[in-house]
Amino acid sequence: MxxxxxxxxxxxxxxxxxxxxxxxxxxxxxxxxxxxxxxxxxxxxxxxxxxxxxxxxxxxxxxxxxxxxxxxxxxxxxxxxxxxxxxxxxxxxxxxxxxxxxxxxxxxxxxxxxxxxxxxxxxxxxxxxxxxxxxxxxxxxxxxxxxxxxxxxxxxxxxxxxxxxxxRTMLLERVIRAPRAAVWNAWMNPLTLPQWWGPDGFSCRTQRIDLRAGGEWVFDMIAPDGTVFPNHHRYGEVRPQERIAYALLWGENGPKHADAWASFEDEDGATRVRLGMVFSTEAEFQTAKGFGAIELGLQTLGKLARFVGAP
Missing domain, CATH: 3.30.530.20 (START domain)
Known part of the structure; x- marks a missing residue:
């Protein structure tokens, strides 16, 4: 073939x-x-x-x-x-x-x-x-x-x-009856932030404060009974009048316990503030919830509102 x-x-x-x-x-x-x-x-x-x-x-x-x-x-x-x-x-x-x-x-x-x-x-x-x-x-x-x-x-x-x-994310919100510029300036001014930061009855004692991208705030929060809680915030992104991002550490250069952000939005002449925190572990998140972190955080936003003269 x-x-x-x-x-x-x-x-x-x-x-x-x-x-x-x-x-x-x-x-x-x-x-x-x-x-x-x-x-x-x-x-x-x-x-x-x-x-x-x-x-x-x-x-x-x-x-x-x-x-x-x-x-x-x-x-x-x-x-x-x-x-x-x-x-x-x-x-x-x-x-x-x-x-x-x-x-x-x-x-x-x-x-x-x-x-x-x-x-x-x-x-x-x-x-x-x-x-x-x-x-x-x-x-x-x-x-x-x-x-x-x-x-x-x-x-x-x-x-x-x-x-x-x-x-393991905690989200706090408050509408503050004040212009966004006023709320932002109260938050990002090194002279005014320590005046209102923290729950009712707490005060701040600042060691260093530099509120810009790459900056930090090293401070103590002092409870009404005199208990001192060392804090260290390290700032990443700072987008003026829109949002900031920062890491929360237990004391100066201590272990990080959360990544946080705050955002600011116009809402009918007022400002909606959102404060978010992603805790490093779910156990830390549950511990924070257990000692009333949500209620204490809302008190902090309430102090911000009063500081800028909002009802």
Whole structure:
């Protein structure tokens, strides 16, 4: 039998467009109230705590502006590997209901993927639920199935971290009937902050105070019975009249017990102040709740309101 000649090789065809896309869905139940979960998802200081999927990854936030039209830029750093740049742009923010953002991931200036991320929130005073839908587009040569596997691994780990952070986050709010500039100035003035900081009956004794990014406040809080509680605040981000982020340490250069932030928003001529704290462990969170940290924190915000002349 005569052998047939081999046919000419078929030219490689580009991967169909459908093969460049994938839709991923994640759901997580969280042992935290809905407003707390929302803040854990959106507040830059909280996102910085849970963003790294594993301890081997360091996430450095370069820019963070959580409002519609704002963007967040971060670098994921792993020893021995090039940095991964992630740009997130906020498209929709409906508090405690829905957040939508785009996300572009790049390495060495080359875009690897783009995604539309939709987060839907529901829940109650005790528990909440988050459902995240990721519409993923592969921009590099890597098959979307491989990229989707990486996204799935990263999001599952990140949402697990998020649930843990939300479960040890304390959130305090107060609407203060004063202009935002007045509230901000009372908080970020080294002469006035010590005058009102702390619960009713407490006073502050300052050693050093430098209220700027990279600055610190080393002070003692003195209880009505004379008990002294050493404190050290280290300031990270300071975004004038919008928010501050700082670490809380037990005494000067002592162990950190919380990452905190304060945000300031206009509300019908008044100012809504949110004070959030992510405690280092859930045990510390429970201990703080046990000795009345929520009530004492609300007293502190009440003293701020009285200091700026608000009823």
């Amino acid at each position: 005569t052998a047939k000649p081999n046919p000419a090789p078929t030219p490689a065809m580009p991967e169909p467009a459908a093969g460049r896309f994938a839709t991923l869905t994640f759901a997580r139940d969280v042992a935290a109230p809905l407003p707390v979960l929302w803040q854990a998802w959106t507040a830059p200081a909280a996102r910085a705590v849970w963003a790294a999927p594993t301890p081997a990854v360091v996430v450095e936030f370069i820019e963070a502006d959580t409002r519609v039209g704002g963007r967040e830029v971060s670098l994921c750093k792993v020893d021995g590997a090039p940095d991964i740049r992630c740009e997130c742009g906020w498209l929709e923010l409906e508090p405690a209901v829905r957040a939508v953002n785009y996300e572009v991931v790049s390495i060495a200036g080359a875009a690897q993927s783009a995604a539309l991320v939709t987060a839907d929130f529901s829940g109650s005073d005790a528990r909440s639920r988050l459902v995240v839908t990721v519409q993923l587009s592969a921009l590099a040569k890597e098959p979307v199935r491989d990229m989707a596997a990486g996204y799935r691994q990263g999001f599952e780990a990140g949402l697990g971290n998020l649930a843990g952070v939300a479960a």
